[in-house]
Amino acid sequence: MPVASRAEVRAAALSDLAADRKAVVGVVLVNGLASAAGLVGPLLLGRIIDTIQAGSGDVLGAVDRLAFGALLFTVVQTVLSWWALKLGYRYGERTAARVRERFLRRTLALPPRVADHLPAGDLIARGSNDASLVAYTLRAAVPEVLVAIVHAVFLVVAVLVLDPLLGLCGLVCLIGVGAAVRWYLRRARPAYLAVAATSAEMADAVASTAKGARTVELLGLEQRRTEVTEAAVTRARSARLDALWLRTVLFPWSEIALALPVVGVLLVGGALYGNDVVSLGTVVTAAVYLRQLIGPLDTLMLWIEQLQGAGASYARVEGVGDIPQADAQVAQRVSDERIRVDNAHYSYTGVRDVLRGIDLSVRPGERLAIVGTSGAGKSTLARLLAGLDRPHTGAVTIGGTPVADLPPDQLREHVVLITQDHHIFHDTIRDNLLIAKPSATDEEMRAALDAVGAGWLDDLAEGLDTEIGTDATLDDAGAQQLSLARVVLADPHTLILDEATSLLDPRTARQTEQSLASVLQGRTVIAIAHRLQTAHDADRIAVMEAGQLVELGTHDELVHAGRTYGKLWQTWHAESDG
Missing domain, CATH: 1.20.1560.10 (ABC transporter type 1, transmembrane domain)
Structure with a gap:
């Protein structure tokens, strides 16, 4: 630095x-x-x-x-x-x-x-x-x-x-x-x-x-x-x-x-x-x-x-x-909700590409699962789709506009990346939620918390004015629910899930997945699938291998083809039966 x-x-x-x-x-x-x-x-x-x-x-x-x-x-x-x-x-x-x-x-x-x-x-x-x-x-x-x-x-x-x-x-x-x-x-x-x-x-x-x-x-x-x-x-x-x-x-x-x-x-x-x-x-x-x-x-x-x-x-x-800043970003006109990846290459070091020649079109409203072995480039692709990184060559766009060119406030209206990491500030619940939508009313904030199953709000004497870390302490499930309520307030049309519940204990993970279900309803969902059962339930599956997109199709199509995904599915299915 x-x-x-x-x-x-x-x-x-x-x-x-x-x-x-x-x-x-x-x-x-x-x-x-x-x-x-x-x-x-x-x-x-x-x-x-x-x-x-x-x-x-x-x-x-x-x-x-x-x-x-x-x-x-x-x-x-x-x-x-x-x-x-x-x-x-x-x-x-x-x-x-x-x-x-x-x-x-x-x-x-x-x-x-x-x-x-x-x-x-x-x-x-x-x-x-x-x-x-x-x-x-x-x-x-x-x-x-x-x-x-x-x-x-x-x-x-x-x-x-x-x-x-x-x-x-x-x-x-x-x-x-x-x-x-x-x-x-x-x-x-x-x-x-x-x-x-x-x-x-x-x-x-x-x-x-x-x-x-x-x-x-x-x-x-x-x-x-x-x-x-x-x-x-x-x-x-x-x-x-x-x-x-x-x-x-x-x-x-x-x-x-x-x-x-x-x-x-x-x-x-x-x-x-x-x-x-x-x-x-x-x-x-x-x-x-x-x-x-x-x-x-x-x-x-x-x-x-x-x-x-x-x-x-x-x-x-x-x-x-x-520290070098990115160029000043101004609001862009986004014509539709379609996300496209065209011949995208990306490298963290500038020496070796970790993504090579990715072409992908995500249909509005569909559920797309991205699968692959560890190191295949799944999370890196998720970062490009969320606008956190920019491809060195090629493009990642929403409605024809490069995702990385959108200013943060406009970007989160279109796409949000949800990981296992969530940060809760030592401040009031109200201020923690207003980060996502500064103009949100109390009714909107309460509705967002209700949507993710955060019933604990009613047990707090100060309600939205409760100061976290002073007046009350949230467990992992409550903290994740507060984080997801921000997503509800931001109201993006596309959600990208990358190990959103991987670090939580089973009980907390079940609660979080129930909260996620209400957040995902009616939105385009791109899930980095570490369990093939998640991929099985998706509309389409994108298979990554060594930084390349090697297969794309429905679960049945890919299993029938018997290539990378078909072999993974057979191995996982055999282990599950055993």
């Missing part, structure tokens, strides 16, 4: 800052006032030292007044700093929400044929770990980094104004900090991108193994999947150790470098004081300012390290916007 460039990340960050510019200006302004208030304390401390050293007049009264002033400005600085952080964190929460919503919009806008081919683990990692890290950084880094930068700038300027020579001495001693940061930044981005990529690879390996657990167990692939997962874990661990090594170099180096300005000013300032060039109070004030400078610089060093990881995550989150 694409990763955004530095320029794209920078543009996105600036856009997020500009979207809430008033808050950013407020944070900078209040931080400036807090930093200015913080400069007064060390200045008054220097005055106290010079007053005591002079020893003339009302020394005690002057010291008390100066000490009270230092205390007062310290309190003012504390209050202003708290206010600035409050403004900053509120800004961060709004911006974090903006980033998450942008990622979600981009992900949902991906055409199904594009989204289905993305690595699931990588997409999940970007939407969870990466988005969370970016959100945390925007909430915490923006206020803290702004505070640190403003505070550091004020302290440096204050030292230069207090005594230019001491100020220059302190700045020269900061070269070590700059060298440490430069060394780190040159190596950090590739290291953290590697951490994010290997973590996503590990998540994808675990997710794909868990999703295909039954297949893994059936084919005896446990050892191979274990090796794949362990290899992904090893790469992720190695990448994290590389990033950790950078930190073990950066932090000790920076800690030493941050102490050098104070040491340098005390040495040079001591020499200047000994030659009566500066006062003792000036040297102490400059040393205190530079000692205070360690705080914001230390904060910046910590955030520089964390911002590299966040920057890599930001690049991955923004990279979703660089």
Whole structure:
């Protein structure tokens, strides 16, 4: 999956800052006032030292007044700093929400044929770990980094104004900090991108193994999947150790470098004081300012390290916007309900066709079963018929219009693919149904649920406003019924069934099949038949073998022909009798 460039990340960050510019200006302004208030304390401390050293007049009264002033400005600085952080964190929460919503919009806008081919683990990692890290950084880094930068700038300027020579001495001693940061930044981005990529690879390996657990167990692939997962874990661990090594170099180096300005000013300032060039109070004030400078610089060093990881995550989150989109789809005129496949070829990799020269015409209102051995291309053909994929050559059309050219809202009015996978959102039943038909009334939604046998709705106190996962939990049968109710609301003329009940237990499968019966009535049905009994009941049967359509006809015709289907039927019939 694409990763955004530095320029794209920078543009996105600036856009997020500009979207809430008033808050950013407020944070900078209040931080400036807090930093200015913080400069007064060390200045008054220097005055106290010079007053005591002079020893003339009302020394005690002057010291008390100066000490009270230092205390007062310290309190003012504390209050202003708290206010600035409050403004900053509120800004961060709004911006974090903006980033998450942008990622979600981009992900949902991906055409199904594009989204289905993305690595699931990588997409999940970007939407969870990466988005969370970016959100945390925007909430915490923006206020803290702004505070640190403003505070550091004020302290440096204050030292230069207090005594230019001491100020220059302190700045020269900061070269070590700059060298440490430069060394780190040159190596950090590739290291953290590697951490994010290997973590996503590990998540994808675990997710794909868990999703295909039954297949893994059936084919005896446990050892191979274990090796794949362990290899992904090893790469992720190695990448994290590389990033950790950078930190073990950066932090000790920076800690030493941050102490050098104070040491340098005390040495040079001591020499200047000994030659009566500066006062003792000036040297102490400059040393205190530079000692205070360690705080914001230390904060910046910590955030520089964390911002590299966040920057890599930001690049991955923004990279979703660089995923190639399909051409903009506009409503098409569909003349009739006939589905045709003309000389269709399709390949997942572009190297080998998994479908070759498919010609098929589906009559409106008929029940067509597609049969064949595992890997024959049945499910791939179903995806082409449903418009989820586009043939590389040839065409799949509805009423003369390419199925893949229909926008999603128009496509689901014509054809819907039903598989064993169904997704129920943690939202109200109403909102789960409105996905299929946003204009549906309560009466239409209740009628759709009644049509699929979802009598459990009457047992819910909140009815359609029941929030799934909070007010109630649906079992597999209920979830499938809710999914089928969406189909009733969409009201397509053609339904494609691909293992719609294969993962359900027998009791739930029977309930779902009863619900399906009401949904299928009066529609064109294309069933990927994994049981020949299903094919026996169809009007016609299409037989797939090695990516080609090798037979087409009624059950009796194909059995009488004695070719591929006839042999399958005889084998299945003999096993059933046995």
